[in-house]
Amino acid sequence: MIPKYPELVELTDKQIQEITDIVFGEDKDVGNHDVIFVFGSTHPLCYETTLKAYNNGLGNDIVISGGNSKSRDKHKDWKYGSKSEADAISSRLIDKGVPIDKLYIEEKATNSKENVIFTKEIYDFTSVKSILIISKNYVAGRQMRTLKKYMPDNIKEINQYSYNVYIEDGVTFGRYDWMKYDKSKSLILGEYLRIYHYGNRGDIEKLKKPVEGLSEYVNSYNLD
Numbered sequence: 001m002i003p004k005y006p007e008l009v010e011l012t013d014k015q016i017q018e019i020t021d022i023v024f025g026e027d028k029d030v031g032n033h034d035v036i037f038v039f040g041s042t043h044p045l046c047y048e049t050t051l052k053a054y055n056n057g058l059g060n061d062i063v064i065s066g067g068n069s070k071s072r073d074k075h076k077d078w079k080y081g082s083k084s085e086a087d088a089i090s091s092r093l094i095d096k097g098v099p100i101d102k103l104y105i106e107e108k109a110t111n112s113k114e115n116v117i118f119t120k121e122i123y124d125f126t127s128v129k130s131i132l133i134i135s136k137n138y139v140a141g142r143q144m145r146t147l148k149k150y151m152p153d154n155i156k157e158i159n160q161y162s163y164n165v166y167i168e169d170g171v172t173f174g175r176y177d178w179m180k181y182d183k184s185k186s187l188i189l190g191e192y193l194r195i196y197h198y199g200n201r202g203d204i205e206k207l208k209k210p211v212e213g214l215s216e217y218v219n220s221y222n223l224d
Helices: 013-024 044-055 085-095 112-119 137-150 182-201 215-219
Strands: 033-039 059-065 103-106 130-134 157-160 165-168 171-173
Touching: 013 137, 013 182, 033 044, 033 112, 033 137, 044 059, 044 085, 044 130, 059 085, 059 112, 085 103, 103 112, 112 137, 130 137, 137 157, 137 182, 165 182, 182 215
Parallel strands: 033 059, 033 130, 059 103, 130 157
Antiparallel strands: 165 171
16 A cells, blocks of 8 residues: 655656646646536535636536545544535535536545546536546546546546645645655655556556656555
C-alpha cells in the first residue's frame, strides 16, 4: 500500500513540472460543459466550488457522488452527522437556488472508482461530450484518469475545477507551490505513485510515459 506521505526524493525542475501536470491536471481556462461531476467530500470548499462553477455557467447538469465513508476523517467543519456527502452537498446547493432537476445524486460510493461506476447507474452519459470535475486539487489528475478509464468514448473532454486544501498551520498549497513544503511535496509524490501504479494495474488511464529519472523511486513502492 502506498503511504499518504511517502519518503521525499530530490526533484529537478523538469520532474516537478511533469509531476504537476500529471497530479493536478492541465491548467487552462474552461468554458461550458455538459456535466459538472462532483467527487464528494466533507470539505466545505467542495460545495462552494460546485456552486461557483454552476453560477458561472460552467456546466448544465450536476452529478454528485459520495457516500458516508467510515474510513476517512471528516473535515472539522462538517455538521451533517451521518448524512452522505452527496446528500449534504446537494442540500446546500438547493438552499442556494440550484434547481433540484439539475441535480443527480449517488450516495453509495466510498472511493473514486466507485464514484465513477456508480454514477453511471443514475445518469445517462451516452450523449455527454464534456465533463468538468470538482475535486481537491491534489487528486484531480487521478480522478480525471478514473473517468477516462470507465466513461464511454463519446466523452471527448474532461477538465478540472479544483480547490486548494490545507496541509497544516493554515498553509494551503496548489500547483505552483506544492514543492515548497515538505509535507505537500510528500503528498504529491504519493499521488504520482498512485497514478503510476494504478495505471499499470489497469484501474485508471495509464500514463503515456513515466517521469524520467524516477524509476528506482517508483519501483520501491511497486504494487504490481
